[in-house]
Amino acid sequence: MISSFLIKKILNNNVVIAERSGNQEVILIGKGIGFGRNQGELISEQDVDKLFLLVDGSEQERYKQLLSDVDESLILLIEEMVQFIQAQLQIKLDERIHLALTDHIQFAIRRIEQGIEIPNPFLMETEIMFPQEFAVARKVVEQLNIGLDVELPEAEIGFITLHINRAYSKKTIAETSVHPQLIHELVELIEKELNIHIDKQSVQYMRIVSYLCDVVDRFKVDGDIYRSNNLTHVLKEEFQLCYNVTNLIVDLLNNRFSSSYSIGQMPDVVLFLKKLLSIHK
DSSP states (O other): OOOEEEEEEEEETTEEEEEETTTEEEEEEOTTTTTTOOTTOEEEGGGOSEEEOOSSHHHHHHHHHHHHHSOHHHHHHHHHHHHHHHHHHTOOOOTHHHHHHHHHHHHHHHHHHTTOOOOOTTHHHHHHHSHHHHHHHHHHHHHHHHHHTOOOOTHHHHHHHHHHHHHHHOOOHHHHHHHHHHHHHHHHHHHHHHTOOOOTTSHHHHHHHHHHHHHHHHHHSOSOOOOOHHHHHHHHHHOHHHHHHHHHHHHHHHHHHTOOOOGGGOHHHHHHHHHHHHHTO
16 A cells, blocks of 8 residues: 655755654655645655654754755755665665765865865775775765766765764764774874884875774773783883883873773784884884
8 A cells, every 4th residue: 555645844846844644744855746736735655765754853853954955956966875875885874874964065065165175184094994985985976076066075085984884883973083083193193203104005004004993992892901011021121112102002092992901911012013113214
């Protein structure tokens, strides 16, 4: 049996607020779904491309307001992009991706129109940490540029990558973005303390980021890590500089994750830094 919806409000030609059985308010999106229709009319589910039922009342109101203020072509294109992302990654994204992505792209376009550029200093780290999402985000930006006749900068690939990751990991954007920022901070610390420069475009940099991600993950898990006091003493005597830098890394991560790991639990970091230093001599 085909369901129908009662129109409560028409936001534009492609978006309407409607009511379905049980007096449940929904947002309906479809090409031309609101054109020539009036409040109180019925819409068949066959005419609906996308239905939104945002449980959070404040989010639903925000989405309604956003949709009434956004160009209709952007709304439909975002819908296409969400379907594209899900098909490419073979995952189901949280419904809030529609709100987050529409809001973000609209703001990005306005910045371009005003000549304002927001850099993304963690672009390289984001690509290394989320390669699949980053590759899809690159295609999304390409299609948005064509569909909207704009020129979104490369920085947007990183931002959209984080939105994609958030939409299936159930984390906030702040939680998703903290990892690339933290890795970036650790690399800068290592470069400064070892007095070296690491080429961000090199394979070596990819390996460093991958290794540091593993190190960070240890601090996010509350568990016992093997400690060797004898090895720690040897490393301190033999590789003083790398030992001291490791100490700084451990202190930084302990503060960030409220953990209490010691350098004795991280001998591999000292050896990793020693190898890195020898390469750059």
